Amino acid sequence: MTEDIGRQQLFVALLPLPNFTLIAFSAFLDTIRLAADEGDHSQPVRCKWTVLAPELKPVRASCGIEIMPWETLRAPERFDYLVVAGGLLPPAGQALLPTRTRDFIRECVTKGVGVIGICTGSMALVEAGVVPQGSPCCVSWYHHADLVERFPDVDPVADRLWVATGRVITCAGGLASSDLAAHLVKRHLGGAVAQKASHIMLRDGYRPANAAQPQPSNIRPVADPRVRRAILLIEQNLSAPLRVDELAATLAMSRRQMERLFRQAIGASIQVFARDMRLSYAVWLMAERRAEQSGRIDEVALQCGFADVRHFSRQFRKAFGISPSTARQKTPAELHAMLESWWPYGTEGQFPSLRRPPP
Incomplete structure (x- = not known):
């Protein structure tokens, strides 16, 4: 993903997984939405967005709110980025992704689309096989132990907001999703547009990737x-x-x-x-x-x-x-x-x- 400040269009597809975390999803989406026009009118002038799912059925967030996807998984070459939004994890041993979603994520990478995992969506990208063995994977400090337990072959990062490895970005989620979205807006549309979106959200600015999370867990694994x-x-x-x-x-x-x-x-x-x-x-x-x-x-x-x-x-x-x-x-x-x-x-x-x- 090279610097591309001159572009006037940024197309982002968001793919919420069952029990996704609403704040991580909405923080990313609203930053893109607010960067899309001159005011706060949600007009997709500079940016576009869509919401995907395997089927056109409501997807339930971890808080109970349901959202309706706009389209199914198709034609990934249209997008600049696919954002996989995770949340509550299924029981150990149970897959995070259905086969169709896993294959679509892989297709996105094959076709040059940037793939982003936010919250436990980062772990979903590992399961999809787009985070190579030994590569860093960023998660919230809260899910550090979950990542180590489920995917011991990746390098867990729980002290930064996000990590970029080639076309794949893993993000801790929460409000860090807004910081990452602002970073992408700056890359594609310029710093003034990113700052405008942050100011409308009543934020002084946005944090860099290596800004610290709250103190990550540093306890050796405990069985009980x-x-x-x-x-x-x-x-x-x-x-x-x-x-x-x-x-x-x-x-x-x-x-x-x-x-x-x-x-x-x-x-x-x-x-x-x-x-x-x-x-x-x-x-x-x-x-x-x-x-x-x-x-x-x-x-x-x-x-x-x-x-x-x-x-x-x-x-x-x-x-x-x-x-x-x-x-x-x-x-x-x-x-x-x-x-x-x-x-x-x-x-x-x-x-x-x-x-x-x-x-």
Whole structure:
């Protein structure tokens, strides 16, 4: 996909998979729509779009809303890009794509159409065989473990917004879909058009591909589904940590049973693990905000669930041997190296944020 600023037409086909994520789909589509004319009239002057499906039947989003496709899978050579929008994953062992859809995606690549996977649509592209073995595949940090489990032969990327490999782009989804769409608009129609679309969406601008996702998961694989869910709950509540009793009640287990299972799987108590997760998040925030030249220590402490800055400083110094203010002066690369050498719960390759190249 070469630079093509002078083109006055951009034709995008969107293919929502069953249980697709509505925000990823609509964020991409509305960015294209707003770039299409001078105002906000949805007139396909500079851009065109269509919605595809194997059949002309409603496709249900994960939130329950249904959309009606405009046409079936045909004549892919008309499109500049095919956007495969994923969402909720089917049970393990069940295919993400029907045969007809898989074949259509392959046909698009064969005929020179750019193919984009957003949200778990990235994983659908792997299943379709258009993401080569060993190539990077970008997913949300939330689906990093799913990608590793289902497709161990690709390189999982869960720290950037999207990754381009030849004619194939994989995108984490969510609001990153709008950033990617704006990037494509800039490529084909110019930066002013992309900026106009972002401004109408009340956004200051759009982020580049290597902008960071929220801190990706860096835990080695855990077999017990109850422990995996406990880890996920801890990750999702770093700013307002759950008490152990609340965690056990959410998982319908006794506190004693949960603590035993957790120690067997992780090798540490829940309290110690949750504290280490929060400290890990603090270092990650420092690295990201150091790159942006912003972020005070008290703000980092509060965002990581430490109401008392002095307590945060004591725990930080105990873990890393230096104070937070000293760590704050280090470069992002030095902070990531410090975290990698300390983190006790991962294995090699399980810390995707460490692979993110400098801007």
